[in-house]
Amino acid sequence: MTNLWLDIVREYVSLKLSYESDRLPTLSGLASRLAEQFGATYLAGLWKEDLPRQLLWDADADIRPQYASETRALGHCAPTWSWASLTAPHIAYETVDGAFRVTPASIS
Numbered sequence: 001m002t003n004l005w006l007d008i009v010r011e012y013v014s015l016k017l018s019y020e021s022d023r024l025p026t027l028s029g030l031a032s033r034l035a036e037q038f039g040a041t042y043l044a045g046l047w048k049e050d051l052p053r054q055l056l057w058d059a060d061a062d063i064r065p066q067y068a069s070e071t072r073a074l075g076h077c078a079p080t081w082s083w084a085s086l087t088a089p090h091i092a093y094e095t096v097d098g099a100f101r102v103t104p105a106s107i108s
Helices: 001-012 020-038 048-054
Strands: 057-059 090-094
Touching: 001 020, 001 048, 001 090
Parallel strands: none
Antiparallel strands: 057 090
8 A cells, every 4th residue: 555655645746736735635535545445544644554664755856956946835734744744746755675664553
């Protein structure tokens, strides 16, 4: 599920939404279904069970000079550690080699 979600996020942030405040609410239905199907916990655009890897996001460094004006979304729409807090049009994830997992019990 995690790779699927990262792909969804990459595609989703490139959409031109009318209102930045819609970023997370529009994903909530899909996240609810995935949470039920996989028994996972959704946290403001990321998944608790894969949180360390999903925190390795950044506005895509290859295109960053074009989007130097990327800013935090206005108002309280997401915590700053979530990709949803940034209005950048592209999100990139660092790749991690090997087993990079924590158990849900270790994230409390």
